[in-house]
Amino acid sequence: MPDAPAALHDVRVIDLSGEIGAYCTKLLGDLGADVIKVEPPTGDSSRGVGPFYHDQPGPEHSLYFFNLNTSKRGITLDLRADAGLDVARKLIATADIVVESFRPGELEALGLGYDAPTALRQDIIVTSITGFGQNGPHAGFLAPDIVGVAMGGIMWLAGDPEDPPNVPYGFQGYISASIQAAAGTMMALYHRDITGEGQHVDVSMQEALLISQETAMQTWDLNKGIRNRTGARTALPFPVPGIGPYQTTDGWIWSYLGTPGGAPWTDVLKWMEEEGASEDLSQTPYSEIIAKLDIRYLTGLAIDKDGRERDGPHLEYIDQVLRRFYAARTKAYLYEHGQGRRILIGIVSTPEDLANNAQLNARDWFQQVEHPDLGETLRYPGPPYRLSKTPWRITRRAPHLGEHNAEVLSELGYSPSQIEAFAGAQKAS
């Protein structure tokens, strides 16, 4: 639907937000907003973050930057200089939304705090995305992603108990802050559509993450219990067959046998029998245990010491046979054939598996984005959601540094000679 309307076709966003907010403004841009990303003349810091195209570092090669900055135009402004500030003010006066991530107070010091845009345009929405929000004792703290995921509680839960707590891959603090910020911005925009009133959206990366602690906070609140990281172990104090990561010939699967919703363990045994790999599991005492092997039985064992002593070694044996069954097959085979039998097995996908994923590809999920300067079309992650009438769409690749300086200045009414003078001044500074 190339001509379908975009949900945000009439919305202009000035993006002063840097790395923490880049995914927020991508979400707005991919929904059709005119996003103008403002970078310092030296470039956004995320241009220096890898991976890089063909492993060649450089501001125009960051795949990280590419992916986070689709559907945006880009200009460079030195906000420490009057000329740059002047352009910023003029731009903000044309904007519906400003997204920013300065430390609280810094934008005010530049004369661009929430009050300033409001003076320029009364109904403006300013979305501030920071580590800890606009007020409170930690508001001024430095907060790269790792500080957010630590203070937001999700890191405590991640990893093996014998290792340090783990920072989840992919700057998930920034991602969560950005998604919450996009949702908050859309909420504020809807309110403005109805009432004409703008407002300030305050997003704290820490708060954006807290709900992802699952039950850790309540475990303390209700029971004074500490929920710790458990790695691959289940909550049960003995080895449980068929739950967790298992090695295959070419990688890993995650197996979740005997859980509600999936086929019972007896179906797993049948599958192993059909493939001639059940060894002696069809015999006593294993077959009897397999017949009752579900979550109810296992949780019962947790409080039944005699039962545990009686069945524990058999459970371990069943697990060893299963381990051999999995280890002799490929992860794709186990995923597809397990799922075909309603046996709950998930493939532990590598990036390569995802790129080749039959489901994602059947649904044309990945997007082709042209990069003429690289002489290539690159394959990007696709839409997080599909809207039938106002589709998500990458409208353009990420901007080169300062790519739209002249275009945007000209839209603001600058003459060609003024534009040239501005460029010269910025280069000199």
Added chain:
Amino acid sequence: MTENGPLPLDGIKVADFSWFGAGPICAQALGVYGATVVRVESESHVDALRGIGPFPQGKTGYNVSGYFNNFNMNKLSVTLNLNTSKGRELALKLIAWSDIFLTNMTPRILERWRLTYDDLIKVRPDIIAAYQPMQGFDGPHRDYLGFGAVLGPITGFNHLCGFPHRPPVGVGTNYPDYVINPMHTLVAIMAALRHRRRTGEGQRIELAQIESSVAALGPAIMDYTANGRVQERAGNRIAHAAPHGAFRCKTAKVTAVFGEQDLERWCVIACFDNEQWAGFRAAMGNPAWAEEQRFATLDARKEHEDDLERHISAWTAEQSPEEVMQRLQARGVPAGIVQSGRDTLQDPHLKQRNYYVRLEHPEAGAGAQDGPGFRLSKTPARFAMPSPCLGEHNERVCKEVLGLSDEDIANLLVEQVLY
């Protein structure tokens, strides 16, 4: 900005046919910003979260789960048995009343219950119908089984998160269920609401949970599609900062459920540039090891990161993470406590921002719930009602929304339709 001022979604009605995390959290966000949300449940298919703890001490049953009660505030609960034709009729009546329909049930069950978009627009042509299937409504894996626990593995989180010498254990939770999938859905719903307000036209939203989740792993995807590289788990280290990791601090004694216990404490520290590294050295009192040439630049520190981390761990070992954080942040060095659930609840910053919400629940008491994920200055989120007991609002919804009489209601109870 008063307690009773208007909210953005005043007057918007939501039929919430979702369960577990991804759907209910989204619907709750609609509710706290003013929408009227009716959560449809059934005793024949109780939301599993109602059965999973933690529970308040000494209490059991479907209404007291701290897990469930964190995701369903500001909702009315009605129980409808959709395996009955009368139950499905009432469901369509509820949908005809609604502006937004939301579900994360599987495509198979939605087809069986006749709750597809095509079914819905017959009773409510301008409905905004948001579906959150695991894999999508088409494609060869459409009917694959899955929920949070296998979503992490399937979408790449398990392969990419963790330490290289370990199996792909994941991040310890059903992570995409809590922000990525519900809040992506909220963004899409708000876009659709905006379009409907302008044009009168509703639409169908499909958020395949695997697509929404993989979208959050962009760098690894692009490293493969552009460079052919399969990234591996790399622990806590990243290429452009050193140190960048978690460091063990002084063990604390806490009084927990089983009496006094030792509690591991950790802090994170990161230096992205030489200025931060200089601040860190100064905070440590400029020890001799830190002045060595092999730690002088980022490249050098990356090269000797094992040694670097050993030295830092020795420095943090005798301090609390609070001390480390305060000391380093005062010097312009990024640092933070690796907070447990206990720590977040006691976090002085969050207290000052009044983050946690405590609503008196008729059965569960006043447990803490997560507050808003974003804050609006003029229309702040309003947490007005605790999560409902199962079927708590059957009568109210039947009368006020479905227009049923007392007699109808009595019959529907007997026939196990309101069930």
